[in-house]
Amino acid sequence: MELLIIPLLFALIALFVPKQFLRYYALIGGLVSTAVAVGHVVTYVPADLYVSVFDPNWASTFGLTYKMGYDGISLIMIVLTNLVTFLILLSNFNGTLASNRMFTSMVFFMQVGLLGVFLSMDGLLFYVFWEISLIPVFLIFLWFGAPGRKADLIKFFIYTFVGSLAMLFALMMLKVGGSGFEGAASFSWEDLMKVQLGTTSALWVMGGFFLAFAVKIPLFPFHGWQPETYVKSPMAGTMLLSALMLKMALYGMMRWMLPMAPEAIESYTMPVVVLGTIGVIYAAILAIRQKNIKRTFAFASISHVGLIAAGIVVMSYDAMTGAVIQMVNHSLVAVGLFLAAEVIDRRLGTNEYENLGGIAKQAPRFAFWFGAIVFAGISIPLTSGFIGEFLLIRGVYFYDMTWGILIGTTLILACVYTFRAYQLSMNGPSKNFNFPDLTWNETAVFFVLMVLIVFIGVYPQMIVEVIEPSLKTLLDNIHSSQNIAH
Amino acid sequence: MTALIILFITALLSLFIAFTKKPWMVLTVASAGLIASATALICESKCANMLQFEGLEFTSFAIFYGVIAMIFAFLILLTAYSSFKETPEHTGDYIGLLLFSLCGALIMFAFTDMFMFFLGLEILSIPVYVMAGSRKSDLRSSEASLKYFLTGAFSTGVVLFGIAWVYGGTGSFKLAEINTAIMAQETASPLVYVGMLMIMASFLFKIGATPFHFWSPDVYDGSPVVVTGFMATIVKLAGFGAFLKMFSMAFGSLHDFWAPALGFIAVITMFVGNLSAIKQIRFKRLLAYSSIAHVGYALLTLVIQSPDSPFNLMAYLFAYGFSIIALVTVSLILNDEEDQISSFKGLARRNPYVGFVAVVALLSMAGIPPLMGFFGKYLVFAEAIGEQPWLVAIALLNSGIGVYYYLRIVILTVQKPEEGSPVVSKHKVPALQWFVLAVCAAAILFGGNMLIF
Numbered sequence: 004m005e006l007l008i009i010p011l012l013f014a015l016i017a018l019f020v021p022k023q024f025l026r027y028y029a030l031i032g033g034l035v036s037t038a039v040a041v042g043h044v045v046t047y048v049p050a051d052l053y054v055s056v057f058d059p060n061w062a063s064t065f066g067l068t069y070k071m072g073y074d075g076i077s078l079i080m081i082v083l084t085n086l087v088t089f090l091i092l093l094s095n096f097n098g099t100l101a102s103n104r105m106f107t108s109m110v111f112f113m114q115v116g117l118l119g120v121f122l123s124m125d126g127l128l129f130y131v132f133w134e135i136s137l138i139p140v141f142l143i144f145l146w147f148g149a150p151g152r153k154a155d156l157i158k159f160f161i162y163t164f165v166g167s168l169a170m171l172f173a174l175m176m177l178k179v180g181g182s183g184f185e186g187a188a189s190f191s192w193e194d195l196m197k198v199q200l201g202t203t204s205a206l207w208v209m210g211g212f213f214l215a216f217a218v219k220i221p222l223f224p225f226h227g228w229q230p231e232t233y234v235k236s237p238m239a240g241t242m243l244l245s246a247l248m249l250k251m252a253l254y255g256m257m258r259w260m261l262p263m264a265p266e267a268i269e270s271y272t273m274p275v276v277v278l279g280t281i282g283v284i285y286a287a288i289l290a291i292r293q294k295n296i297k298r299t300f301a302f303a304s305i306s307h308v309g310l311i312a313a314g315i316v317v318m319s320y321d322a323m324t325g326a327v328i329q330m331v332n333h334s335l336v337a338v339g340l341f342l343a344a345e346v347i348d349r350r351l352g353t354n355e356y357e358n359l360g361g362i363a364k365q366a367p368r369f370a371f372w373f374g375a376i377v378f379a380g381i382s383i384p385l386t387s388g389f390i391g392e393f394l395l396i397r398g399v400y401f402y403d404m405t406w407g408i409l410i411g412t413t414l415i416l417a418c419v420y421t422f423r424a425y426q427l428s429m430n431g432p433s434k435n436f437n438f439p440d441l442t443w444n445e446t447a448v449f450f451v452l453m454v455l456i457v458f459i460g461v462y463p464q465m466i467v468e469v470i471e472p473s474l475k476t477l478l479d480n481i482h483s484s485q486n487i488a489h
Numbered sequence: 490m491t492a493l494i495i496l497f498i499t500a501l502l503s504l505f506i507a508f509t510k511k512p513w514m515v516l517t518v519a520s521a522g523l524i525a526s527a528t529a530l531i532c533e534s535k536c537a538n539m540l541q542f543e544g545l546e547f548t549s550f551a552i553f554y555g556v557i558a559m560i561f562a563f564l565i566l567l568t569a570y571s572s573f574k575e576t577p578e579h580t581g582d583y584i585g586l587l588l589f590s591l592c593g594a595l596i597m598f599a600f601t602d603m604f605m606f607f608l609g610l611e612i613l614s615i616p617v618y619v620m621a622g623s624r625k626s627d628l629r630s631s632e633a634s635l636k637y638f639l640t641g642a643f644s645t646g647v648v649l650f651g652i653a654w655v656y657g658g659t660g661s662f663k664l665a666e667i668n669t670a671i672m673a674q675e676t677a678s679p680l681v682y683v684g685m686l687m688i689m690a691s692f693l694f695k696i697g698a699t700p701f702h703f704w705s706p707d708v709y710d711g712s713p714v715v716v717t718g719f720m721a722t723i724v725k726l727a728g729f730g731a732f733l734k735m736f737s738m739a740f741g742s743l744h745d746f747w748a749p750a751l752g753f754i755a756v757i758t759m760f761v762g763n764l765s766a767i768k769q770i771r772f773k774r775l776l777a778y779s780s781i782a783h784v785g786y787a788l789l790t791l792v793i794q795s796p797d798s799p800f801n802l803m804a805y806l807f808a809y810g811f812s813i814i815a816l817v818t819v820s821l822i823l824n825d826e827e828d829q830i831s832s833f834k835g836l837a838r839r840n841p842y843v844g845f846v847a848v849v850a851l852l853s854m855a856g857i858p859p860l861m862g863f864f865g866k867y868l869v870f871a872e873a874i875g876e877q878p879w880l881v882a883i884a885l886l887n888s889g890i891g892v893y894y895y896l897r898i899v900i901l902t903v904q905k906p907e908e909g910s911p912v913v914s915k916h917k918v919p920a921l922q923w924f925v926l927a928v929c930a931a932a933i934l935f936g937g938n939m940l941i942f
Binding site: 063065067127130131134135138142145146153156157160161164165168169171172175176178179180181182186207 | 871881882885886888
């Protein structure tokens with residue numbers, strides 16, 4: 004429970020901290036919550052279903068149980084959330100937003116929402132946190148975003164909200180029951196899993212979950228909100244969105260979509276793999292053609308997550324492991340890439356390629372760290388991306404060769420757009436500007452990111468050991484209920 | 490019965506106390522009367538030896554709905570007080586009319602026969618006609634009053650005619666006897682069907698469902714904002730309560746006949762309300778259209794007949810009412826002659842407290858968890874999803890459309906003021922309105938959990 008309460012307290016107190024101390028306060032908050040989360044990993048003992056952290060056992064005919072808990076998968080996401088929040092605050096340490104109370108508070112509130120999503124073991128509670136986490140990021144976008152954002156704000160909110168409503172539909176159906184099946188006794192994860200859906204209702208339920216997650220990931224035809232939102236959000240908002248918020252959706256696919264309606268998995272696997280593949284290639288082509296570095300990375304993000312989604316639905320143990328590792332990797336790389344874009348934006352006030360070039364000569368340290376992140380982004384061996392993407396592509400390949408090969412092109416396409424971004428901004432003749440090198444806090448963020456990326460790349464066991472029992476239980480549960488259905 | 494009498498006496502008293510020209514005295518008496526009446530109403534189920542009357546039956550249904558109507562009326566009284574006291578000589582009239590109308594609402598929850606229903610309907614409506622026109626010098630207020638009166642009188646005629654048809658088909662005015670008469674007939678007499686549809690049309694008019702909604706934007710827009718709040722909460726609650734009661738008690742056995750029609754009406758009501766609300770620039774008009782949309786959602790409780798329907802409907806209107814009262818109060822505080830939505834601009838910067846409550850109320854109406862509006866919606870939709878998944882899917886889609894116009898105001902409210910925009914001074918918030926906002930915010934923020942236990 005302290006996992007959730009600590010950030011909440013930090014969020015509330017942040018509204019009253021004097022401005023000159025706010026940035027230190029923010030860092031302390033990030034560090035403390037990260038430390039607590041790491042403590043949970045160290046003491047983690049795999050439990051039967053999950054480790055319960057909150058179970059008030061309130062009798063309610065309505066069925067909302069408020070159950071919270073974590074297993075290995077959620078635990079990894081929780082550590083990731085806290086760590087990335089800390090890094091976001093650290094990278095902002097010298098920025099103008101660092102002394103803004105609302106901003107600091109909203110980042111912590113976002114953390115609360117995300118942790119709630121990862122901790123919820125109750126369907127409706129999950130939905131509530133899912134929606135709550137939308138509010139802080141929306142407000143950050145609204146208050147601190149780039150000019151001309153109003154239409155994008157509404158588009159972003161409505162896209163995600165309509166998606167969430169579809170999930171609400173699925174949850175209601177599971178709980179209430181319908182033609183040919185009994186509803187669940189309560190909203191708790193165990194109870195919802197026990198529901199034996201009919202063929203049609205399973206399609207409805209999974210469709211509802213899928214729509215919610217597909218919008219947030221975002222998968223190919225549902226990505227309309229994403230590029231403009233990423234580009235016009237302040238850097239911290241973009242990082243929260245790409246590094247954390249879309250992980251909510253991928254995590255949701257594992258925890259809620261697949262176990263809830265296993266009867267319908269087979270009908271959904273192929274479409275999701277196809278959509279993921281289309282997204283990978285389509286977004287990569289768009290990323291290659293962009294004129295703005297932040298926009299390139301926004302499309303790069305769509306391209307990367309398509310692969311993770313495809314890997315999750317093929318439902319093999321290896322691909323799932325790869326998905327979790329790649330989720331971690333994608334967060335770290337996204338923070339790195341968007342920070343690089345922000346570093347340029349802070350110093351030059353522009354992100355257009357035509358105004359950039361030759362930065363490497365003036366800022367060698369930045370060139371080094373940006374280069375390192377770029378290599379992590381294209382998943383060369385010894386980085387975490389290699390492990391994740393390799394397992395994912397392998398999983399999709401064994402499911403269907405053609406699509407496996409097609410989705411594997413991500414490795415080549417990623418090289419093209421990330422190298423192009425690096426080349427056009429860092430190399431070439433120097434334009435007429437003065438580019439100060441990285442400050443200590445920016446360097447620190449890059450350093451932490453690279454250490455983690457390389458460490459996971461060399462020793463992925465660190466993550467695998469935590470998630471292995473939970474993943475196996477999860478897959479066993481899904482397979483056994485699939486067998487009952489047949 | 491005692492509650493009704495207390496309420497009636499309070500209303501009379503407030504008319505007479507107005508002669509002292511001391512608005513605070515009227516308010517005190519009215520509040521005391523409301524509290525006494527609510528207590529008496531709650532006693533109805535527990536105490537023996539209460540006054541009994543054949544035509545009115547205070548079941549738990551009537552008590553719950555009645556108490557909620559009283560809570561709303563109390564909050565509206567408090568919030569309206571600052572505008573009432575500007576004309577001390579009329580304070581008694583306003584408050585008296587409001588309480589008389591509330592008497593009608595109570596009757597509409599408790600009736601057991603068609604006579605009492607009709608009486609309740611009239612007692613509810615006539616004071617509202619007057620209140621709608623209470624800003625005598627304002628042309629739009631008079632227009633609203635006249636429009637409401639004419640269409641209202643017409644719908645009254647229709648409902649009377651319908652009652653006559655039903656009497657012709659069943660030979661009784663009592664709900665229970667009508668039901669037994671319909672059950673006894675192998676195929677219900679066509680007279681009953683015709684009468685029932687007429688009654689239904691009149692109900693749909695009262696609650697403002699499409700295609701009988703045309704009066705509501707004009708009337709909501711023209712009336713003083715307090716009256717708009719009254720119509721959107723208490724009149725709607727009374728209309729829905731009586732609708733549900735009559736159609737489950739008297740015509741419950743014909744459910745298969747009227748439910749599809751009502752389902753269809755619910756769908757078009759949602760679409761008409763939401764799509765028309767998108768382009769509105771005046772706040773009260775927007776409230777009117779959004780309330781049409783909410784009527785559409787709430788109608789689902791009637792389409793699906795289940796033992797939980799009365800509770801779900803109550804929960805929905807309860808959640809909705811708090812949002813409306815909060816917004817009405819905010820609108821009173823803003824005190825914008827033109828009633829433009831743009832007057833919300835930068836409200837959260839000027840008055841953080843008022844801005845916060847406005848945002849919470851709007852988000853609750855949009856159905857964002859964990860606010861109360863979400864749970865109200867959830868209860869209504871979850872009840873319907875088993876039988877009518879399509880209807881729920883359409884309703885959810887409509888909630889998505891609805892977010893657009895609520896969000897527009899939310900963005901205006903929390904937005905930073907633009908450079909060079911005229912400086913608007915901080916609004917004054919009278920203590921009573923401050924209190925009402927606090928109650929509404931607390932209810933919206935924490936009431937959701939109460940609904941589901």
